[in-house]
Amino acid sequence: MALKYTVIGSGAMGLRIGILLQEHAGVEVDFVDGWEPQVSTIKEQGGAFVSRDGEGRHLVPVNIYSPEEYKGTPDVFIFFEKQMLLGDMLERCAHFFNDKQYAVTGMNGMGHIEKLDKYFNPDHIIGGTALIGTVLNKAGDVDFIGESGAGSMNFANENETPDDTTHQIMDDFEKGNMNPNLTTNFQGTLMAKVVFNSVINTICTLFEIQMGQFIDFEGAEKLSKQLINEAYDVCERAGITLLTTRQEEWESVEHVSRVTNPLHYPSMYQDMSKGRNTEVDYINGYIYDLGKQYNYEASTHDFIRNLVHLAENSRKFNK
Template structure:
């Protein structure tokens, strides 16, 4: 049985740790220095049914990276490179699975760890942090893994235990498709909810109809230029479905902005701007600048 080492003890990382432990999987949490003197040995996870469950995991620190068998990275996109830089003792046999929002960090990770199997992951599970070592599982979703380099192809079997723990996990040789489809949703919901200080579901109110339509059009066209084959109607239906399913949730970018944290603006809306080419993207540009102005 592979031990899963989770880097990034935020809401989703902790929920994933909890779901894996519930299935009897071995899980270690790779912690930062600030946790060394006050790490709580038990993680309290509130399940989808509202029950509290205490989750026991093995605490690890950077100098113990050589013990990692499989590394799941749940940090923010802008933290990925710095967090991994401290893990140079990671065995070259250990796969690195990137499960952060946005795109743009994988190329740097490949330079840092050229010999490790590098896997991209996309998950639509919902999670919320409610306190120190208290997290809530807010929604079940799909999880996809796929190879980012040749060495990763040998690790498709990871999806079997993940599927048992998460309810769904599949391997895709075209993981970029799933990354683009998740990013296209995030590039609409996250900046709008962050800038307007609203829950996801409020985007369906009439007052946001015009800006939602304009931003959706911009994001769809950029993704189409990148090779996305999904029709515009299909994209709109998927966007509406996600908004409805997460109606009571606050987006991660909203929460980061509200709590004065750096956002993933550069890896979500910034990715749209970087790949727009000659296509006008005025709404994306305005939202990007506004989030930057507010410190995100």
């Protein structure tokens, strides 16, 4: 029997994943979002406008709701909420959760699993990461970055034991053209993307550049490896085995920036440019704080985190 999905946090990535599932996997998808302009605009339009690399803009029918009005009973929830907004969003959505449902995450950073554990059976939680670029131009208008099939996703069950439903979800994501990879290394899967974002998201945000512009810099490898090496030092002390070696992590940064998404502005930049607070505390800050637990000072990550907060604070002087 086909699974029914509901995307919670229907911004850029939430819309992309849900639309790919309903268009290519042929499954039923609802969307829930806490940002009122997104909900009202999509309802008024009769769907979301979708482009690919700025071209071919067209309207895709989307069923979207606020948390308070949603009454659906999906089999699987897909979470793409911002880390700092997730706790409030879960409270607003709690009335339509039940103990049989699965929760799949594709969120940036760390801190969300502990929140999801309060609402879902840990045996039904699948942590995921996405190397897929997407931009929300404005409410109800999303741009898929990269050719069809570009990018990939990694997933792992929190209990590290895939079941039949997990494999059915992966099959739907495969049909959705998202190139999912299922592992049995939960922490290592999530942390690999945190390390990636700790390089790309923060540096591109601070200098207001695309990923391709970063990788064009002759010192990009040196900058990247300083952050990667610190993060791997932290993970080794915490007993976390990442999916890739240090060199492979750098090669991933290099390939995605140069080949897959060179024109992409990372999500942290999108937040900064629109006056929203960033998720840096859940990325570089998380790496630094984890290191402190094991008497390791990931000082470059702390320095980068504070630079991003300085940039956030500086906005008040531009008004």
